[in-house]
Amino acid sequence: MTGKVSVIVLLLCGAAAGAAMYYLQVYGFYYEVTARPGQDVALMPLGGGAPQPIAYDGFQAIDADSSPIRYRACFTTDLTLDALSAGYEPADAPEPLTAPAWFDCYDATAIAAALKAGTARAYLAAKNIHYGVDRIVTVAEDGRGYVWHTLNNCGQKAYDGTVVGEECPPRPEN
Numbered sequence: 001m002t003g004k005v006s007v008i009v010l011l012l013c014g015a016a017a018g019a020a021m022y023y024l025q026v027y028g029f030y031y032e033v034t035a036r037p038g039q040d041v042a043l044m045p046l047g048g049g050a051p052q053p054i055a056y057d058g059f060q061a062i063d064a065d066s067s068p069i070r071y072r073a074c075f076t077t078d079l080t081l082d083a084l085s086a087g088y089e090p091a092d093a094p095e096p097l098t099a100p101a102w103f104d105c106y107d108a109t110a111i112a113a114a115l116k117a118g119t120a121r122a123y124l125a126a127k128n129i130h131y132g133v134d135r136i137v138t139v140a141e142d143g144r145g146y147v148w149h150t151l152n153n154c155g156q157k158a159y160d161g162t163v164v165g166e167e168c169p170p171r172p173e174n
Helices: 002-028 081-087 108-117 151-159
Strands: 031-032 057-064 070-075 120-129 133-138 142-151
Touching: 081 120, 108 120, 108 151, 120 142, 142 151
Parallel strands: none
Antiparallel strands: 031 057, 057 070, 070 142, 120 133, 133 142
């Protein structure tokens, strides 16, 4: 009888731990980002310089302190793809990262398909927003826009254990 009770207790503990882990990964660490009108969406101009804000509306975003690449945002803009491409730096090989299913304005699969089809374009918004992490902004033909963070070359090297090299800035101390 005590063996059955022990097995049931172990199964219940395992189920509770699994449910807690799922909750923490999908819901627990995320928080809504407070919008800062006129500052939330900015792009790097061609030729360098500081990121410049663009006109946008309907901004909503989530982030988590547990990882620098958990930032996701959605917005709309009246700017055309041609106007954006004429003034701002394109992103190299953008790959949208997934977001929790409950953040329903952001669909990484649809964004990737639009980028591949050419109905959306990706731009560099900021380099090293955190060490080794760049911010990418994608705008579709219909004016919907999306933002996410991705590891740049230095970040990939730093986080996989490869020697970073001289081309990367020094890593900040904690």
